[in-house]
Amino acid sequence: MGLDFIVLVLMVSSFCSVPLSVLAAKHSYRPPPQQQNQKLRFGPNGEFKILQVADMHYADGKTTPCLDVLPSQNFSCSDLNTTAFIHRMILAEKPNLIVFTGDNIFGFDSSDSAKSLDAAFAPAIASNIPWVAVLGNHDQEGSLSREGVMKHIVGMKNTLSKLNPPEVHIIDGFGNYNLEVEGVKGTAFENKSVLNLYFLDSGDYSKVPLIPGYDWIKPSQQLWFERTSAKLRKAYINAPVPQKEAAPGLAYFHIPLPEYASFDSSNFTGVKQEAGISSASVNSGFFTTLVGAGDVKAVFTGHDHINDFCGKLTGIQLCYGGGFGYHAYGKAGWSRRARVVVASLEKTGKGTWGDVNTIKTWKRLDDPHLTGIDGQVLWSKSFGGMIFYNTWNTLLLVLKLCYRLKRMDGI
16 A cells, blocks of 8 residues: 555545535525625626625735835835725726625734725725635635635625535535626526626645645535536526527636636736646646536636736636735735636617627736736637536547548558
């Protein structure tokens, strides 16, 4: 019995185990009533805009120093620079939803996690724009447990965050949930989700002694995602306004997948400045799960602060938000940044809005002009859709066609 076998057994054990706190949470917590019935919807302009804020690392406000900034910034820079950047981004972009993708606070440097959370999310709350959050690997390192941090977030004003899906009794982590974005009011799609958003807890650190490093998305979470995706697909292809394929989806979590290491400067947009991709040291297979489901067109993570690229692999864009917070490590002279994503609807022949036509993205830098960079189309209905729904079947069909052509040529 070798070490590899032991590691495999431990991995299976970890994958299949569920913390008792997870079981208890399903029956003991309900979100505030005002959050349960709030709907997201495309605006009259046919657009839905999402602002991603990655790695704020907020601590104690004005007494918390900045990291990795220019010498001229050291004296006056603090968490308040992060707060000011959020305010500027909200005013400039006027998003329909703000998504915080983990390490929202840096628990170790926070004297009171609840107060740090309140301060970190204050700009979003003040804007009255719906917002959501997932956890990173540092949020729980202060005075609140991981479950406690997520419960505090779920209880805050204007958030659509959820502790976990209410219909699931066993699932790993805290902060696994989905949101549906309906079409424009008064159109055929007004009661149909035309854009699906998935949020998952990618964990903090491995709990398996022989597997070092960061955590991963577990089978219980993947099963929930698969079932949710299938349910949404079924609803979308059925009446009213039956469609031929699933509505496009976007996924948000903190720790990047191992597949983020598949790119180099020739096949991504943005920069890759980290020594490596800080993913889990094991591959949980979630990327394969995403490909198999077929609806997710782009994944957005944080964690690696000085990476900000998007690269396409097997029909899915894998994107970083880019480091946002000033109490997070960065690179002096390399501006903090935020990612914006806009889904745009198709104009029908009758002049009304239909389903999603394109998904685009760009980033803004925290400089005097909030400079926009790296604009790109992540997905287009004209070039996406059914093409990548089932990659494996597509590949099989191509191989069969090649085989038949060779036989016809007598090869």
